[in-house]
Amino acid sequence: MAENSGIAWTDNTFNPWVGCTKIGPGCDHCYAEAMDHRFGGGHWGAGAPRKRTTPANWAKVRKWDRDAVKAGARPWVFVASLADVFDNEVPAEWRADLWDLMFACQNLNFQVVTKRIGNAAKMLPANWSANFPHVGIIATVVTQAECDRDLPKLQDIPARWIGLSIEPQLERVIPRSSFLDWIITGGESDQGSARGRPYNIAWAEYLCSWGRAANVPIFVKQLGSNIARGCQYRDRAGADPSEWPPELRVREMPRNVPTTLTRDASSA
DSSP states (O other), rough: EEEOOOTOOOSSEEOOOOOBBOOOOGGGGOHHHHHHHHTTTOBBTTOOOOEOOHHHHHHHHHHHHHHHHHHHSSSSSOOOTBBBOOOSSOOOOHHHHHHHHHHOTTSEEEEEEESSSSHHHHOOOOHHHHOTTTTTEEOOOOOOOHHHHHHHHHTTTSSSSSEEETTTTTSSSOOOOOOOOOOEEEOOOBBBTTTOOOOOOHHHHHHHHHHHTTTTTTTEEHHHHHHHHHTSSSTTTTTOGGOOOOOOOOOEEEEEOOSSSOOTTOOO
């Protein structure tokens, strides 16, 4: 549950717990739910218990923090790929333990991706703005309506850096704001018998152009299985940039993130 990641925009993935409830069209073909079912299930849906991961899993994050000092570089850590940090059904004490862990690991840049940005303000600790400059909050939206609804909520979050994950992108999305520090875009991959929904290259082209004009970093993660099949790409998720049109090979990382190591983590 805490391993080096195959996700192109991060280095490590840490899951403090497992389980969630679908709340929008972006959840329709949820890979995390499918994975949960393969390993016994029971952690998805309203009223289903969430499963906290082991102390050994949590300890890996502290090891990454120590390793960062030795390596002289800050790795990225994607938090909760199999859950949502701001899920109402997660015990508050679990979230408090997560804040304590992230505060202790100041040599890592954490990426907290959520579909519940409306819950973030009331669930973040009171000292968030001053003590968590290394943690970014990224709201997931997949349609223009979701973007228009959630951008104001995201803007109110007192985070050092904030972003949008438009994945799986289901239509053209115009952010309408340059306060963002990052945008991820990507098409949907096939999930078992569920075919990835269509992704239009023009949507990615627009975001890349908009990002250049607004000075907002853009990360094109993948073009999705729908395009990969039509173009006969080797990578079935369309995630190999060498197979894309050159203008789409844009993989920029967030602005406003810490770049230096902040302390000796040898005793963390």
